[in-house]
Amino acid sequence: MRRNFRHNNHKEKDVIITIKRLGINGEGIGYYKKKIIFIPGALPDEVVVAQIIKDYPHYIQAELVRIKEKSPDRVTFPKDVPPEVGGLELAHLSYKKQLEFKKNNVLEALKKYHPRGYAKYKVKNTIPAPNEWHYRNKAQYQIERDHGKTKLGLFAPHSHKLFDLPIMLTQSKDTQKIERTVKALIEKLHVPVANYYRHFPGIKTIVVRQSEASKEIQVTLITVGHEVKNLLTLSQELSKLPNVVSIYQNETDWRNPQVWGNKTEKLGGKNQITEEILGKKFALSPRAFFQLNPVQTVNLYSEAIKFLDLTPDQTLIDAYSGVGTLGIIAADQVKQVVGIETIPEAVADAKHNVELNHVKNADYFQGNVEKVLPQLQEQGLPVDALIVDPPRTGLAKGLIKTLLRTKPKTFVYISCNPSTLAQDLVLLTESYNVRLIENIDMLPQTARCECIVKLTLRK
Numbered sequence: 348m349r350r351n352f353r354h355n356n357h358k359e360k361d362v363i364i365t366i367k368r369l370g371i372n373g374e375g376i377g378y379y380k381k382k383i384i385f386i387p388g389a390l391p392d393e394v395v396v397a398q399i400i401k402d403y404p405h406y407i408q409a410e411l412v413r414i415k416e417k418s419p420d421r422v423t424f425p426k427d428v429p430p431e432v433g434g435l436e437l438a439h440l441s442y443k444k445q446l447e448f449k450k451n452n453v454l455e456a457l458k459k460y461h462p463r464g465y466a467k468y469k470v471k472n473t474i475p476a477p478n479e480w481h482y483r484n485k486a487q488y489q490i491e492r493d494h495g496k497t498k499l500g501l502f503a504p505h506s507h508k509l510f511d512l513p514i515m516l517t518q519s520k521d522t523q524k525i526e527r528t529v530k531a532l533i534e535k536l537h538v539p540v541a542n543y544y545r546h547f548p549g550i551k552t553i554v555v556r557q558s559e560a561s562k563e564i565q566v567t568l569i570t571v572g573h574e575v576k577n578l579l580t581l582s583q584e585l586s587k588l589p590n591v592v593s594i595y596q597n598e599t600d601w602r603n604p605q606v607w608g609n610k611t612e613k614l615g616g617k618n619q620i621t622e623e624i625l626g627k628k629f630a631l632s633p634r635a636f637f638q639l640n641p642v643q644t645v646n647l648y649s650e651a652i653k654f655l656d657l658t659p660d661q662t663l664i665d666a667y668s669g670v671g672t673l674g675i676i677a678a679d680q681v682k683q684v685v686g687i688e689t690i691p692e693a694v695a696d697a698k699h700n701v702e703l704n705h706v707k708n709a710d711y712f713q714g715n716v717e718k719v720l721p722q723l724q725e726q727g728l729p730v731d732a733l734i735v736d737p738p739r740t741g742l743a744k745g746l747i748k749t750l751l752r753t754k755p756k757t758f759v760y761i762s763c764n765p766s767t768l769a770q771d772l773v774l775l776t777e778s779y780n781v782r783l784i785e786n787i788d789m790l791p792q793t794a795r796c797e798c799i800v801k802l803t804l805r806k
């Protein structure tokens with residue numbers, strides 16, 4: 348129960364707390380001397396002993412020590428997996444309650460930011476994932492060598508403590524197996540592992556992605572520096588593994604705070620792996636975004652396209668289009684599809700995917716939606732129907748302004764962050780009504796929510 352990492356230099360004290368509710372990140376929330384206290388791992392209605400880690404001016408961060416009174420919704424946390432690693436924030440809560448939590452998170456965000464008419468929105472129950480475990484088809488693990496021992500896994504959130512993960516229950520079995528095989532090969536071939544503190548070049552991150560449909564696997568070795576001893580031998584060994592068909596090196600340096608660097612080079616095999624969703628094929632290069640749970644993605648895309656109510660005379664804008672998934676799937680229901688996406692490799696994949704699926708009426712443009720959409724409109728592009736699927740930061744304010752001016756009649760918003768969604772809705776409801784919000788669980792065991800919003804232009 349007691350987590351292994353400590354924020355030192357603070358006096359630690361045990362307190363008894365009754366948990367009132369869950370916070371947006373799945374942590375238990377209670378009160379201590381009238382101040383809010385966050386206790387990860389604790390559940391509503393439980394009475395727990397917690398240790399205060401840090402007393403901030405407006406809240407207290409604490410660690411769960413022992414449960415005195417247990418919630419009936421508590422389930423056993425999976426064995427052999429450290430609770431500190433990200434991605435298992437709700438693994439101690441029954442799946443039925445996880446689904447309720449996700450719907451509630453959306454309701455709470457609406458209540459907090461109160462977009463126009465929010466109390467009347469129809470917020471539906473969360474659609475469960477068909478696969479509660481082993482659903483992630485992409486693993487992005489950090490590698491570290493510490494006192495001669497190699498660790499490969501995930502950092503605890505807000506920490507530099509890396510957990511070696513021989514087992515990860517949300518990860519697909521094949522991606523997990525390949526990660527461990529890469530680790531073993533790195534050790535066997537004495538491939539250098541990067542060391543931040545000594546500024547020592549080598550492999551820093553191993554990304555393994557598998558197509559659910561074709562089972563093809565792509566491995567990307569993210570390295571600090573370009574020349575890494577025995578990297579090519581490693582790549583040759585990897586290409587002998589079952590289903591590994593595409594191997595890349597991505598190069599970064601210590602100044603870059605992002606995981607990925609800007610240079611990506613193929614080491615062996617095919618340029619892309621091919622995924623298939625709703626009868627369409629999608630080629631994926633290493634940098635391109637793709638949903639992490641392809642089985643549940645079928646439901647996400649079907650529901651979102653259903654919400655659009657498309658007609659054959661419409662031009663559909665697929666904004667934040669990734670590799671072109673939504674637009675290509677919907678292309679035969681409309682006159683024309685125009686996609687906009689910022690990552691050049693994803694746009695190249697989208698264009699390739701248009702051809703792969705023999706789609707004749709879709710085109711994809713590279714750049715920021717907030718800039719490219721107004722430019723295309725100036726050139727005469729009609730915006731009849733719009734689907735937006737932004738990252739967690741939500742819609743760019745410039746884009747919201749453009750939309751309030753353009754007023755597309757048909758508008759669907761896919762969001763992976765209820766908080767930015769609710770804030771965007773405050774602005775969008777100047778011109779739109781919100782009819783329906785569908786919740787869908789893409790990432791079981793995590794506190795992450797995904798929802799689809801149908802917006803209707805006010806007369």
Ligand SMILES: C[S@@+](CC[C@H](N)C(=O)[O-])C[C@H]1O[C@@H](n2cnc3c(N)ncnc32)[C@H](O)[C@@H]1O
Nearest residue numbers: 636667668669688689690714715716736737738
């Ligand atoms: C949540 S993903 C959705 C991708 C796609 N709709 C799908 O389902 O696979 C968001 C995408 O938006 C892209 N993106 C982020 N900011 C952007 C911006 N300002 N303009 C255009 N695309 C952006 C990201 O690269 C990413 O591919």
